[in-house]
Amino acid sequence: MFRSMRRSRQQLENDETIKILRSGTTGVLGLTGDDGYPYTVPINYVYEDGKIYFHGARSGHKYDSIKNHDKVSLCVIEKEDIIKEELTTYFRSVILFGRARILETDEEILHAARVFSLRYNADRDFVEKEIQNEWSNLCCVEISIEHMTGKEAIELTRARSNEVLY
Numbered sequence: 001m002f003r004s005m006r007r008s009r010q011q012l013e014n015d016e017t018i019k020i021l022r023s024g025t026t027g028v029l030g031l032t033g034d035d036g037y038p039y040t041v042p043i044n045y046v047y048e049d050g051k052i053y054f055h056g057a058r059s060g061h062k063y064d065s066i067k068n069h070d071k072v073s074l075c076v077i078e079k080e081d082i083i084k085e086e087l088t089t090y091f092r093s094v095i096l097f098g099r100a101r102i103l104e105t106d107e108e109i110l111h112a113a114r115v116f117s118l119r120y121n122a123d124r125d126f127v128e129k130e131i132q133n134e135w136s137n138l139c140c141v142e143i144s145i146e147h148m149t150g151k152e153a154i155e156l157t158r159a160r161s162n163e164v165l166y
Helices: 014-023 061-068 106-120 124-137 154-161
Strands: 026-032 038-044 046-048 051-056 071-083 088-102 139-152
Touching: 014 046, 014 071, 014 088, 014 139, 026 061, 038 051, 038 061, 046 106, 051 106, 061 088, 061 139, 071 139, 088 154, 106 124, 106 139, 139 154
Parallel strands: none
Antiparallel strands: 026 038, 026 071, 046 051, 051 139, 071 088, 088 139
16 A cells, blocks of 8 residues: 555664654644645644644644545654765655544543643643643644654665674
8 A cells, every 4th residue: 555665775664763753843744635735734743652643723724634634644854964065965754644633532632732742841730731721722633653664865874784883
């Protein structure tokens, strides 16, 4: 169903891919938008228990797109060092595919809001107050990951394979 990576030597191991998702904060969400046009939007997210969570207002293009078509893609870039002398970029990134679901129960929304908020601010009291202040307008989304791959520039792959382990 999902394509194999063409340059498989550059594919990261699953644990490295997850490490990028855990450390990242921003990704570009790909959706099917109005009239079937692709729609991409940057989002802040959190990776938790094999799922992606993000939040926002209860209306807008992003949420209409999810309601109409739940298949999504997310791209997260961990590294992008431009090497002008080589006319290339040393990159590490993740692309995932999954199904987005707008959370409906108070329990699900509260869990997602806490996980997301605590990723960005460790002050539990502050987080709880903010969640309560925003509760009436809060919409949380969960992406169940169906397929993901991490990839790095071939130069990084070569450098890692030449590392000497003592």
